[in-house]
Amino acid sequence: MKTYNLEETYIHKFDPIETPLGLETKDLQVFYGDNHAMYNGSLQFPKNAITALIGASGSGKSTFLRSLNRMNDDIATVKGKILYQDVDINASEINVYEMRKHVGMVFQRPNPFAKSIFNNIAYPLRKAGMKSKSQLAERVEKSLVQAALWDEVKDDLNRSALALSGGQQQRLCIARALAMNPDVLLLDEPASALDPISTGKLEQALYDLQKHYTIIMVTHSMQQASRVSDYTAFFHMGHILEFDRTQRIFTRPHIQATEDYISGNFG
Amino acid sequence: MRGIFEDELKRLHGKFTEMGINVSEAIYRASKSFIDHDKALAQQVIEHDEEINEEEIKLEDEALMLIALQQPVAADFRQIIIVLKASSDLERIGDHAVGIARESIELKGEQRVPEIEDDIGEMTNNVRSMLEEVLDAYVKEDEVGAKQIAIANQQIDKAYANVREKTIEMMKQDSKVITGSASYLMVASYLERIGDHISNIAEWVVYNKTGHLAELTPDHHPEEN
Secondary structure, X not given: OOOOOOOOOEEXXXXXXXXXXXXXXXXXXXXXXXXXXXXXXXXXXXXXXXXXXXXXXXXXXHHHHHHHOOOOOOOOEEEEEEEEOOEEOOOOOOOHHHHHOOEEEEOOOOOOOOOEHHHHHHHHHHHOOOOOHHHHHHHHHXXXXXXXXXXXXXXXXXOEHHHOOHHHHHHHHHHHHHHOOOOEEEEEOOOOOOOHHHHHHHHHHHHHHOOXXXXXXXXOOHHHHHHHOOEEEEXXXXXXXXXXXXXXXXXXXXXXXXXXXHOOOOO | OHHHHXXXXXXXXXXXHHHHHHHHHHHHHHHHHXXXXXXXXXXXXXXXHHXXXXXXXXXXXXXXXXXXHHOOOHXXXXXXXXXXXXXXXXXXHHHHHHHHHHHHHHOOOOOOOHHHHHHHHHXXXXXXXXXXXXXXXXXXXXXXXXXXXXXXXHHHHHHHHHHHHHHHHHHHHOHHHHHHHHHHHHHHHHHHHHHHHHHHHHHHHHHHHHOOOOOOOOOOOHHHO
């Protein structure tokens, strides 16, 4: 396997006045016991844009993503700052459940509840205190429209979510995350279990969503990263080696390791 | 993501057509400047070529970006390739228009031959019609129309051979017309080359439609006509 100088990095920095940020991490480090899994996680995520996190398995990208809404709290020690609207959401006093309403997450495998399509979205809303039927119906419809699923399910919202196809289930999970009105949406390989047609629909939905949300997405698909994202971060062995506009990364990356990875000449 | 790719592609084709119209205008103005001995107009053509060159660079840049980011295959891939290749032909046509404009500037009141200037005027009209037709075929993906344009180019070759023959004959008979006739030869030669580039674009239109790279005028030897 080729070795790369992990000190050689190119991390694009934004002026937050010119480019408003949806989320920012400062020196995020993750430890699984003694295992130092993530080192220098300092990234700025522009608001209303899609950032793709790419890298080989074990490079730290999923660890990094899951840390962003505190999914690693029980299994790892996460040091450093995660700034959302100038608040460090990695601080111990933060109410994690409240924070997750702002920073939603969609997982690799679709995980709908064993409930109707309607209740998959309405259930968490009810739990959060929403009682009005009309409000619930409105929010369910809006979320399904945003996730580009409404037209396919609107005629039978009482159908079990488990009867939907994998691609539809994944968009339902996105709709469920959107129902809480988050600002930031985290996606962990959202299309890895989907066929190309479902993937296309999901990517189109993400592209439309980025107008209103800050989206951070882990993907193993180079094509997906290049097609969908505005910015790309390349992870290697727990280090972020490069971060820049996707069109720059996929045409003239600054770092040899990035070049090798995206062109398949890696390892 | 299809929708986004298609929008981008549509925009790219629109820019290509716009560049084609600009190039057609450059041919017209260059030829007019030559026939009218209008040095100011010739200078405008030369200066305007910079814009055409920039248009080509922008088109190439956007096409390369689409290839890198969207990684198109099959028909999508061909569509982008033809923009890349055909815009390069358009840019060369622009250079030939500049060549004609330079001849206009270098003309110094040499003895004029109206008959040959008429021939050059007609060649200009014909290559412009061909260019408009090839742009139309490009937009409509009209393979049959494109093939006809390539056949029409043989008429341009014949017209060039005709001008060449006439000017050589004149030069033999009257040494006073040699300098001016050399310009006629150069301009006719530029127009002939423009016809070839238009033929190339026609070939790209065929490639786009069929996936086959074809030489539409394989016996093309204008100097032997």
